[in-house]
Amino acid sequence: MSCCSEYNCPVDTTLKMIGGKYKSLILWHLIGSTLRFGELRKLIPQATPKMLTQQLRELEENNLISRTVYPVVPPKVEYSLTDLGRSIRPILSAMYAWGNEYLVNNGIEANCSMTVQASANTNNKHSE
Amino acid sequence: MSCCSEYNCPVDTTLKMIGGKYKSLILWHLIGSTLRFGELRKLIPQATPKMLTQQLRELEENNLISRTVYPVVPPKVEYSLTDLGRSIRPILSAMYAWGNEYLVNNGIEANCSMTVQASANTNNKHSE
DNA sequence: CCGTATCCGGGGTGATACTG
């Protein structure tokens, strides 16, 4: 199953990892910030709990994020990027840069709950 | 419709343009090569004619590729990248590079009908 | 607080056959 698949296209591989409906958004938010489920919900309100859970699970299965459960009441679960997840950042930045320019060229304002610091920043944390 | 949308995330914008099932594959194949419908079919055999047509139409609507019909018999239609389509290349290369390393690290051979020249190549053509 | 279970509708996707 994990070897000798017929066709493995690197671009497709990447897309399968981060192409999910809210995955890039989740990853981006997680750059430099460990977040709780409820915080992610507020940051990505258009995603239903089910979808958010599903996307988080898939990201976790792909080892892009890690999930930490604190056995306390009330429950507390935190999500953060793994090293692999952090390595995705250049792609996200490239996509952000291209998409942003595209929107600008079409007179559309990019208003997303992400800070615009795609390029010219080699630091791991982007705000906070 | 084209202005003042509620949320425009650049990353999502990019994904909408190139996130389609075979879009990145099509774009990649078109880098440096004008191709006919049948050639694309052979290069992407897993895509049915319907899907291929659909993806090509969407790419055309998004102005990433151009479609040229030659009024001859038998019919001849050629697809090529627009300037906008060519500007996608850095993203594709980044995704290719990441996906390739991921596959390598997992002991999976990347065997896709693409040449590996993602980085270290500023030329517009990649093979041929 | 952090999810899961369930239902359900729509569209993405494939298979096959056909046409200018």
Added chain:
DNA sequence: CAGTATCACCCCGGATACGG
């Protein structure tokens, strides 16, 4: 050669309600 037409299926994804 370059598609289109049609059927059908499955899974994505939303809404709602419930559980530990």
